[in-house]
Amino acid sequence: MGMRSTHGYKVEAVILDWAGTVVDFGSWAPTAIFVEAFRDACDFKITLKEAREPMGLGKWHHIKALGELPAVASRWMNQFGRPMDDKDVDRIYNTFLPLQKVRVAEYSDPIPGSLDTVEWLRHRGIKIGSCSGYPREVLDVLVEAAARKGYRPDAAVACDDLAPGGRPGPWMALQNMIDLHTSSVKHCIKVDDSLPGIYEGLNAGMWTVGLMLSGNETGMTLSQFNEASEQTKEKCRRIAGQKFRSAGCHYIIDSIADLPEVIQDIEKQL
Structure with a gap:
């Protein structure tokens, strides 16, 4: 079973x-603001689907990764006669940042x-950390x-x-552990709707939980989701689930509403 945490079998x-x-x-x-930032900074069009591709990365690296999509x-x-360079990334990022702060x-x-899930966690004495691809001035x-x-949350990195x-490095997840005074990575769970966020958790040695329907992988508004057929939702589950499984995600659920049963299962395994 490996090293035991001072908390015994508890998440x-x-x-x-x-x-x-x-x-x-x-x-x-x-997503929406990446599209605006490219348009405002460079008069260049990207689609919402393209904007979602590198989601989960820090926003400067996200813009750079967007420029590298074939x-x-x-x-x-075709438009500029040369590849995108770091100065272009800076210009788009500097347009993105104030827009994001205003709109977030x-x-x-x-x-x-x-x-409800957060209340359930609190009731069980489980600490709540958080981290984001947003920079500090947006996250605040x-x-x-x-x-x-x-x-x-009890911590925000x-x-x-x-x-x-x-991401996909483990540092934000590990900084949360330090801020929350937790004793073992094996007793921490990283929950995310994007692959870089799952890799972050895996690289930190934590349990990982991927969310198929509430976030970036499905990319519907709440009203679109509520109106979607079961068949559509099932297709979204299949596509997102496959990506998370390939990444090595431990658990895959629809949304954070389903997290309590995962935690109970992990505690049995601990």
Whole structure:
């Protein structure tokens, strides 16, 4: 069984992503604003689908990764006659950041079931950490907006808080452990709707839980989701589930509302 934590068989902490995991059903805040930032900074068009591809990375690296997508790179080359470089990434990022700060609070509604799950965690004495691909100045705005709507995690780490950077590295997840005074990675769970966030948890040695329907992988608004047929939802589950399984995710569920049963299962295994 390996090393035992001082907490015996109990899950000590859950580290939650933000957009698409606890707030902002469908992870729309970053997606929509990437499209705007490319348009405003460079008069260049990207699609919402393209904007979602590298989701979970820190936002500067997300923009750089977008520029490296074959279809985007080819359109960029056609429009500007040269590949996208770091100066372009800086220009788009510097346009993205103020837009994101202004708009992130608009996308701070809790995902259905998230506040109930948080209450369930609190009742069991499980600490709640959080981290994000948002930089600190955006995360601070979101933390404040979410608090007004009833969500207050015990710790919040931003992608630019730490020198090594963000996902898929383990650093934000491990910083949460330090902030929360937890004793073993084996007793921590990383919950995310994006693959870089799952790799972050795996690289930190934690249990990982992927969310198929509430976030970036499905990318519906809440009203679109509520109106979707069971068949559509099943197709989304199949596609997202396959990605999470390939990444080595330990558990795959629809949304954070289903997290309590996962935690009970992990505690049996501990």
